[in-house]
Amino acid sequence: MKRFDNKQTGLLSSADLKTFKGQFIYWLFFAVLIVVCIISLFPAIWTLLTAFKETQEIYGEFSMFPNDMSPSNLWHRISDSWSQLQLADSFINTIVLSVGNTVSTIVVCGFAGYVLSKLKPRGSRVVFTLVVWTMMMPGQIRMVPNYIAMLNFPFASQDSIIPGISLLDTYWPMWLGAAANAFNVILFKNAFDALSQSYVEAGKLDGCGNFGIFFRIMFPLSMPVIIYVSIGALSGAWSDFFSPLLYLDKHAVTPLKIYRLQSDSSIQMNVRFMGFIFSSLPPLLIFLIFQKRIIGGVNIGGVKG
């Protein structure tokens, strides 16, 4: 096979692949990966199939595939579940939440990364060390104090002289949390480090101020990392259920809504499963559109601190 002849030498070389033993090992690897793929996909496929079954099929027949797979019935199950689940509000809430998260993390962490990488004002080294430490700091100690701070923002206790405001049932706790992401700061810093300092000097010679250099030169050049961080923030917001569980009530986002449906006994199992699918579709869409960047983008993140 032609592909075998051009294979880069790794564990297997193209010479190995000419022998029976080499080919056997190659196809063995291939089979193992197919099994891994099946394990990865199977729960999702089962969920999908169950979502399209009728209730009595789920509780009575225990078969893999739904009995009636005609397009009209499938469509009926989708529309019926959608109207029962009433996810429209929570979808809009999640969009607001995720866009806010993305903007705040890009702006705040982007600026910080730029400052740490290119401007380096006096005193920033200390903050940088703090940021690196922050990245690895275990988070559970902050859970309750953070909640208390949100009750009376920005003061941490209720007996402060100036009354604070309660941020409960607003998106601010999540937006602020997304902005306070030390990992993204480091990611931006590394990305700006890779851009040559001479861009800054060239900009200065042409009479560009610090802000001009950032917005006209650095910002467009760092698009790849911006897109990478945005994808992370967007899909993170569509997956996060714990912070909404603490902070949101009326403005429930989709993951929280899905969690609450668990205790709603009027919802049948097939409808519930359709809910899992609805809630997975937006992140799945983001993944499929940007899969090259997500799968190739880990190199930017890496393990470097």
Add this chain to the structure above:
Amino acid sequence: MSSTDSNTIELRKRMKRKSSFRNDLDAWILFLPSVLVLFLMIWRPTVLGAVWSFFKMNAYTPGDFCGFDNFRKVVTHTQFLPTLWNTVQYVLWSLILGYLPPVLIAVLINEMVHFNNGFRVTIYLPAVIPGIAAMLMWYYIYYPDQTGLLNMVLVKLGMEPFAWLNNPTFVIPGIMIYSTWKGFAGTMLLYYASVQSVSVELYEAALIDGAGIWKRAWHVTKPQLEGILLLCLVNQIIGVFQIMEQPLAMTGGGPNGASISLGYQLYQYGFNSGGKGTGQAMALGVIVFLILMVMTVFYFWLNKRVEDRY
């Protein structure tokens, strides 16, 4: 002549100083939002959590200083040691089930000349599904009657249905099977990047020396991955030690507390105790923090050594 020279030099110096001040000011203005949010969301709550753990909390308002009272209550609680042991079990099971598969799969995918990209996309799917949807999917996969996927299969094969998550010995490995399924692809991509960066020359040199496939894996691939393998090990231990969402959504800590982790216990103290356990929540937070800080310091020391090596 010389005085005008020194004048211009002086002027330049002053301009430079002025521009450097201006530069610093601009920089700090850009930096301010980040420092402010990090202070409000991370640094201050960490310190407050530590301080308030020594105070009697009236629901969410700090009251009087009470010394180690909260800590005493947490540690002497009859469930504390079992919970700690559960948490250690979570970590052990996550290492047994989930530590090696990502690196092995990364190595295998790197060898593929067919569907290389397709494999990566397919395997990444579980990581894309929102955590809560995935946890509840697995809750139904493990469902104790025949509607659950696993019991459906068992009954089809003529066996008795099994209790899965309702079985106290299976519940922790069961949750870790889910977590491995959900999380291995992310780690796999991390390994994949470093597997790809192993230089072809090394393999070719080994090939010329007559090293077989397994020898090449052991003597070429493995040494190149040792650094990231260690980092991921420490990272995984720190991550799983804080496990909370899985017991919260999948078991509620049951059956009979068999799946309560320290993190879940903290959540219960903080938000499900009618305001009575807030102080204990913070004391438990400090305990977890101290345990993990030791791990973190070790991680940084390791990270530095690994980076120095390459």
